[in-house]
Amino acid sequence: MGMIGGGKDAFIGAIHRHAANLDSTIELVCGALSINPDVAMASAQSLFLPAERSYLTYQDMLEKESQLPAEQRMDFVTIVTPNFAHFAPAMLALEKGFHVVIEKPIAFTLDEARQLKQKVEETGLLLLLTHTYSGYPMVKQARQMIQAGELGKIRKVWVEYPQGWLSQLTEREGNAQAAWRTDPTKSGKSGCMGDIGTHAAHLAEYISGLKITDLCAHLSIMVEGRALDDDGNVLLKFEQGATGVLMASQVAAGEENALKIRVYGEKGGVEWAQQEPNTLLVKWQGKPTQIYRTGTGYGNYLSSYAIQSSRTPGGHPEGYLEAFGNLYRNFSQVLAARIDGTTPSEEALDYPSVNEGIRGMAFIDNVIKSHQSSEKWTPFEV
Numbered sequence: 077m078g079m080i081g082g083g084k085d086a087f088i089g090a091i092h093r094h095a096a097n098l099d100s101t102i103e104l105v106c107g108a109l110s111i112n113p114d115v116a117m118a119s120a121q122s123l124f125l126p127a128e129r130s131y132l133t134y135q136d137m138l139e140k141e142s143q144l145p146a147e148q149r150m151d152f153v154t155i156v157t158p159n160f161a162h163f164a165p166a167m168l169a170l171e172k173g174f175h176v177v178i179e180k181p182i183a184f185t186l187d188e189a190r191q192l193k194q195k196v197e198e199t200g201l202l203l204l205l206t207h208t209y210s211g212y213p214m215v216k217q218a219r220q221m222i223q224a225g226e227l228g229k230i231r232k233v234w235v236e237y238p239q240g241w242l243s244q245l246t247e248r249e250g251n252a253q254a255a256w257r258t259d260p261t262k263s264g265k266s267g268c269m270g271d272i273g274t275h276a277a278h279l280a281e282y283i284s285g286l287k288i289t290d291l292c293a294h295l296s297i298m299v300e301g302r303a304l305d306d307d308g309n310v311l312l313k314f315e316q317g318a319t320g321v322l323m324a325s326q327v328a329a330g331e332e333n334a335l336k337i338r339v340y341g342e343k344g345g346v347e348w349a350q351q352e353p354n355t356l357l358v359k360w361q362g363k364p365t366q367i368y369r370t371g372t373g374y375g376n377y378l379s380s381y382a383i384q385s386s387r388t389p390g391g392h393p394e395g396y397l398e399a400f401g402n403l404y405r406n407f408s409q410v411l412a413a414r415i416d417g418t419t420p421s422e423e424a425l426d427y428p429s430v431n432e433g434i435r436g437m438a439f440i441d442n443v444i445k446s447h448q449s450s451e452k453w454t455p456f457e458v
């Protein structure tokens with residue numbers, strides 16, 4: 077594994093390294109870890125990267141790594157830069173023959189996302205898009221139960237992602253993560269909806285198995301002086317007649333990462349909340365609610381997809397790092413199978429990629445379009 081971004085000046089890069097390390101099958105061998113050369117070098121040193129594989133720019137890294145013998149060069153590169161700096165390194169990595177792990181939203185614009193899809197298809201290389209929440213075992217369990225028809229036809233999806241960390245002008249208080257996220261030249265067309273609304277939309281489509289077909293969005297800038305939305309509400313229509321609501325906010329003062337989803341079919345519903353991630357509530361009309369738990373019921377009630385993404389026995393909590401690790405587990409199993417000439421399991425193949433990246437970028441575009449429109453419904457165009 078090589079890494080672009082994720083130095084001492086960064087947030088999510090370290091989480092990726094923890095996640096990639098969880099199964100002891102992935103080793104960080106090189107990095108261009110920061111846009112700031114001093115930070116890039118200090119970060120590489122602190123991670124014990126060899127000097128000759130501690131790079132100052134991603135261009136240099138991708139060029140030099142591609143010249144190394146196949147058994148020495150990195151197999152894939154993880155891109156954990158801000159949104160505006162996703163496309164160029166991802167495209168170059170694919171052109172140089174490297175598999176890619178990339179943060180969401182996949183790019184800065186929908187057009188860039190389309191170009192990445194074309195390049196992935198052209199090269200046959202793998203791409204993992206890190207929509208973290210789809211790595212939780214109980215999220216996989218919910219998806220499998222719905223796919224198996226246990227809840228009947230799906231009618232309703234509620235998804236909410238409230239955070240409070242942008243309740244003030246955090247971007248003017250020296251917070252680097254807030255600064256680029258609220259800057260349209262670095263974040264993209266949307267702030268909150270691009271940053272966390274895309275996670276909520278992905279989770280809604282992943283669990284329900286249904287695609288959003290139309291939406292009606294209202295966005296707000298609640299904190300005076302901010303340039304991008306920090307709050308939004310979206311009504312949704314899904315395939316097969318289901319409807320839904322998506323709320324995302326970064327000004328829900330006092331909230332942490334209170335992502336929660338409820339999906340209801342004709343017979344019952346599922347409820348999952350990331351702050352209690354080892355529990356899935358399964359509700360039945362006219363019967364008591366069931367409590368499904370991570371790490372229990374092996375060979376009994378948990379789906380093979382949930383088991384593939386579980387690491388500890390019941391009651392030993394699994395959380396955010398493990399969910400991230402499960403994305404890496406699946407991706408690396410598929411990559412290892414590619415290298416060994418074997419066939420990966422169906423469960424390992426279940427990770428987000430370019431198609432989900434395109435839907436994320438389209439979600440942002442359609443939400444903005446709807447917010448600016450006086451029509452009630454905006455068709456979800458991709």
Ligand SMILES: NC(=O)c1ccc[n+]([C@@H]2O[C@H](COP(=O)([O-])OP(=O)(O)OC[C@H]3O[C@@H](n4cnc5c(N)ncnc54)[C@H](O)[C@@H]3O)[C@@H](O)[C@H]2O)c1
Nearest residue numbers: 081082083086087088110111156157158159161179180208
């Ligand atoms: N999956 C998730 O749950 C999740 C969570 C947080 C962030 N993210 C995404 O991860 C990405 C990074 O977010 P962050 O909060 O870690 O940002 P950050 O500002 O903390 O870190 C960005 C890093 O990229 C480096 N960088 C910028 N341009 C570069 C370049 N051209 N070459 C090399 N390094 C460069 C910076 O120096 C820094 O190290 C964003 O796209 C964000 O949306 C996803």
